Amino acid sequence: MILLTASSGLFQCTNKFFHSDKATGxxxxxxxxxxxxxxxxxxxxxxxxxxxxxxxxxxxxxACWLLLIGYLLDLADGAVARRLDACSALGAKLDDFADFTTFGIATSLLLRTSGMLDNILCICYALSVFVRLCFFSSGIPFMYLGLPCIYASAILACASMLSGGNAAMLRVIAVAMILFMISHSFYPHDRVLESQAWKKAVYAGGVVMLFCSFFPPACVYYLLWSVSYILFPTSLWSSEV
Incomplete structure (x- = not known):
């Protein structure tokens, strides 16, 4: 009788531990x-x-290489959140903070020199990203208002690497990107990982180029990718195409 009671107690303890471990998992x-x-x-x-x-x-x-890694991460986080049904206000805030850090402050430092005008341009670029992030909603489903800052960042990073940090070229490109970002032009929501198979292939190619290629081909790849979004936003990159 005592043995039976002990066995029963051991079984209950084991069962409780199993369920507790399962709940923790x-x-x-x-x-x-x-x-x-x-x-x-x-x-x-x-x-x-x-x-x-x-x-x-x-x-x-x-610095430029790290910006391109951030480019890939930013395109992935929204897709993962929607795929896992885990969209939240906290996630949206984190995404904005990350975007401003990577595509605003970090990208603007590519323009920084000892000259005062370049430093003013650096500040203006960061502020334009801030404005873009604050007022990106277009009121139209699946559309942005103003160029998404990740594409402007990728273009500046690639141009910096390909040109060896040519200051004059970067100034011109930065001014153009500022105008694109604060414009009232409509751009499609870049759901690359939730769209057609060829867009997923472009993303996969970006991963391969970033980690398996010498930097000139990878820079050209990302430059063409970003410029194509600016030139053919609706006809090429809309999720409804």
């Missing part, structure tokens, strides 16, 4: 599901902060 999975996209946004912000430090240390090539 489910909570961990739910936490991971809800925060997977947030993790990508934080990773994007880390790339931006690392790019800022690289620029301040004079490692401009590394």
């Amino acid at each position: 489910l909570r961990i999975k739910e936490f991971a599901r809800r925060n997977a996209a947030n993790a990508l946004s934080v990773a994007n912000m880390i790339m931006g902060l690392a790019s800022i430090l690289s620029s301040l240390d004079g490692h401009h090539h590394t």
Whole structure:
């Protein structure tokens, strides 16, 4: 009788532990599901902060490379959030903070020199990204108002690497990107990973080019990708095409 009672108690303890362990596993999975996209946004912000430090240390090539990694992370976080049904106000704020850090402050430092006018341009670029992020909503479903700042950042980063940091070229491109970002032109929502298969292939090609290619071909690849979004936004990059 005593043995039976002990066995029953052991079974109940084991069963309770099993259910507790299972519940813990489910909570961990739910936490991971809800925060997977947030993790990508934080990773994007880390790339931006690392790019800022690289620029301040004079490692401009590394700074540009980190911006392109942030480019890929930013295109992925929204797709992951919608795929996992984990969109939230916190996620939206994290995404904006990450975008301003990487595509605003870090990108603007590519324009920084010892000259006062270049530093003013640097400030104006960061402010234009801030304005773009604050007033991006167009009121039209699946559309942006003004050029998304990730494409302006990618164009500046690629131009910087391909030209060896030519200041005159970067100034002209930066002014053009500022005008595109604060314009009232409509651009389609860039759901690259939720659209046609060829767009997913373009994204996959970007990953391959970034990690498996020498930098000139990768820069040309990202430059063509970003410029095509500016030149053919609706006919080529709309999710409804």
